[in-house]
Amino acid sequence: MKSKTAILKRIMxxxxxxxxxxxxxxxxxxxxxxxxxxxxxPNAFKQSPQPLRD
Structure with a gap:
């Protein structure tokens, strides 16, 4: 029984x-x-956002 529980835990x-x-x-x-x-x-969505500049 223990081995089945161990196998199940490993698979999970x-x-x-x-x-x-x-x-x-x-x-x-x-x-x-x-x-x-x-x-x-769109390509704009794929690019990372640029930081805002003051």
Whole structure:
């Protein structure tokens, strides 16, 4: 019984690590679809914002 629990915990840990690893890609794609209505974002959205100058 212990070995099944250990295997299950290891698999769940690997799955969670994988989801955390790919989450930025999902956030980027979802943001593009919500703001622009299509999966291809304009180049201005892909660039990092520039700091404001006084």
């Amino acid at each position: 840990g690997m799955l969670c690590s994988f989801l955390i690893f790919i989450s930025p890609l999902f956030v980027y794609e979802i943001t593009c679809v919500l703001f622009w209505g299509e999966p291809n974002c």
